[in-house]
Amino acid sequence: MPDSRSYTPPAGHHFLTPFYDLGVRLSTRERVWRNALIELISPKNEDILLDIGAGTGSLAVLVAQRNAATRYFGIDPDRHAVEIARIKARRAGIEAEFAHKLFAADAVADWPAPSLATLCLVLHQVPLDEKLRLLREIHAVLQPNGRLYIADYSEQRSWLMRKLFRATIQKLDGKADTQPNADGVLIPLMAEAGFLDVCELTQLNTVTGSISILSGVKGAQGA
Template identity: 30%
Template sequence: MPAAYIPALKYHFLTPIYDWFIRLTMPELKVKNRLIQQAELHAGEKILDFGCGTATLTLLIEEQTTDCVIIGLDTDPQIMAIAKKKISQKKSAITLLIYDGKTFPFPDRTFDKVISSWVFQHLTTPQKIASFKEINRVLKSQGELHIADWGKAETKLMRLLFFVVQVFDNFYTTNDNIKGKLPQLIQNRGFQQVEIVGNQSTLFGTLSYFKAVKT
């Protein structure tokens, strides 16, 4: 059985409206396209979308790359059912996999790049640490990790707005984000050149773009 996890929108009964809710409340496509541009994907690369959810980012990656092997990984069977339906409708070559929330089902040094959006806010500190360790393991030497997720608030308004996210998503999973701890947690798992590439103000707070290179 998968390790305990928080579903998208926190509750399973809200999973069917996830795509609709995110489109309505967040600049989803803008964020995910910016993340893809940041990753500078190249033909022939092997790419992992960690916490792929409904596969919106995964499909965008496929649309914007050539001859890449693209895999989406998640722990939630309910949201993956939505992703699989979207993949099927697009007649996509993307592979979607469910894992146990602990060990990724891949050998060491499998991927050139790992990309993730709005995932780590749902993970406890130990889960974040374990995930960064696994990401490091499956990345090739000098492989890159690219993340779009909530970061330290740039203004008092952004801090106030993020309070809504914390009430909804849980304080104990989002505290690392708002306290600006993600870069240090990433670096402690064997990454170098960990940096915040940019920040973006949203309806719910400051969204940060992170980049890290495997040591």
């Protein structure tokens, strides 16, 4: 089971969770990257989407707007974020199931195996060994040929993006967990976790650094 000490609240501190949506919207060009993510995922009627680190449920609403037939399941270790997500789903009148748990394969054993998984703005907040654990466990629960999409701070390629990243995200979340992302560790980690065809689909510059959308697929034999 994962260690709760590896968990960082969505906005870095529990007392900031109610302001998380506003902060993400203002600092990450959220509408742009979330819409790009939905376009890339292109959820189908038969898809089952598992959203790890679902936060306040923003992706659930967008998935339902794109394709209401796609089944959505979200898991997050922050109780306040999950409460907000459930309220947001009820207000939007959408079908979405949320669990307040640390993610592990056995934590979602009662849910159907997903054909899609998403991991948004999570990996930059956790230690290197936890990054790899999460990726391995996502790989384990995906259906054969299932696909993982990551939207997160990844390699900061320009001087400006590195400077902005240091001045914002690393000030909030610390350097130890965030620096591997900035150095480009995510693609190698995805491959180490067993994903195939790992690639960066797009990268978006923001005032807090560049956010990449990455993808990888689980093999047909699950290996």
